[in-house]
Amino acid sequence: MIKLVVADCDGTILDDHKKIDPQLKEVIKLLKQKNIIFTLATGRNIFLMEEVVQDLDLEYPYIINNGANIYQKNKMIENYSLPKEAVQPICSILENENFPFLAYSEKELVIYSKHQLLEGFKEKLKNKLEHIEFNPSINFSNIPFFKITIATDDVEDIKETKKQIEELFPNINFKRSEGTLFTITSSQATKGNAIQTLASMLGCKKDEIMVFGDNYNDITMFDVASVGVAMGNSDQTIKQCATHETSDNNHNGVSEFLIKYFGL
Template sequence: MYKLVAIDLDGTLLTDQLEITPHTITAIRQVVESGVIVTLATGRMFPSAKKFAQQLNLNVPLITYQGAVIKDVDEKKIWFERPVSKKISERLIEFSEKHQVHIQVYQDDIVYVDEDNEEIQNYARESNVSYTVVDDLSSLTDRGFTKVLFIGEPMYLEGLQIELHREFGSEAHIAKSKPNYLEVTDPEANKGTALLYLAKQLGIQQSEIIGIGDNHNDFELITTAGLGVAMGNGVEALKSVADYITKTNNDEGVLHTLEKFILEPASTIK
């Protein structure tokens, strides 16, 4: 019944220790062997997502940067790309200066900051990526940014999110991916839009897709998929729109979903 599974990384496929459990790895490989396409749909940058895809032996297009880029694991083809415009990129930098909040921008699979601080150091360590410090982020805006990320106190970012919505409206997609992460992308750069685009290219119907996520930035992923699955540790707003709520990320919720909807039904058919 299902031909495509799109799985978020942090809080979903990954445990709190940022690992994929051995049983989940085995299950994903079994699902792929059965003919179902498994991909990642993450806010992480492509180089970070690629490492997990290689661990899973996935050789498929990956949905990265919150849906702003779909690119093959082997990097031979970019399927989809929607950068933030130059105008909005410039305004976001102005916002960060006005509010004195940490901002980092992504361009050509490189993350840039204008200060080497604790926020970027923690991010780089958790995401297992390097970063580049520049004097002026505005010097990079000519081609726009793949994604812009604000990092700060959760309550503070909630107020900033409201202000950004007021400023940009439908000109930008703004969502929290973690309590202290506020992500800004192009309006067409969300996991749901990217997922539908990829499915169409692969000849897969919307009803044949499973989407699994845990946070606010997974809303479009969950509501677009034929079967939207929220993690047991997911935010309540996501659980309220999900078709199914699985176990937590630390209790192998992805494994449970794959067994329930793909592996066990296939075993029954045989």
């Protein structure tokens, strides 16, 4: 019996225009009547989640920054920061190899170079986080960073740099998140690990968990759930990791699956 449902945001409950599945809020209410908890696990940070959390009126803790943090409303209740000694060298390597990146902390956004895939994030966080242009001479060792997001035009281009960073810092998690975006977090910070932490808080076991996802940063979620649902817009690689498939994010894939599965 499923007691906990966890869904990704972009490409999952959000359509291509970043609008929420219009049936979902009502479906969450119907799930609650069956004592089923619904929450989210996303690569977004807290500021990019505020509107989604409010619109869905989420009561329960939710996962952000690809598993680096668990929040309830606007309060952080779990935190897996990057190793402090790793941030400066990693950023310097990325700069030397000319890979555009954003490094996120609670109050700062460290920026290197421009890239169309990162410009939207920067713009949305303009008045939320202090924007700092990366300079190797600035000491970031006292700031807890949760995530570094890297943009590349071709996933093959970053392979050698990824290997170099992983060899230097085996206690980090360097993964492709979506398309040609990659993220670096603590080795403990994955959506799967965060769901296990959350499930423990809520008293749920693996066979009581259902997850929805569409991209590479969602694969660890499928590993910790008995029912893993891939969106119709997912790559074939993602679909192969899931137990079920639903329609795409532009056709209310999450709510439609929940309605049918639970007979709502």
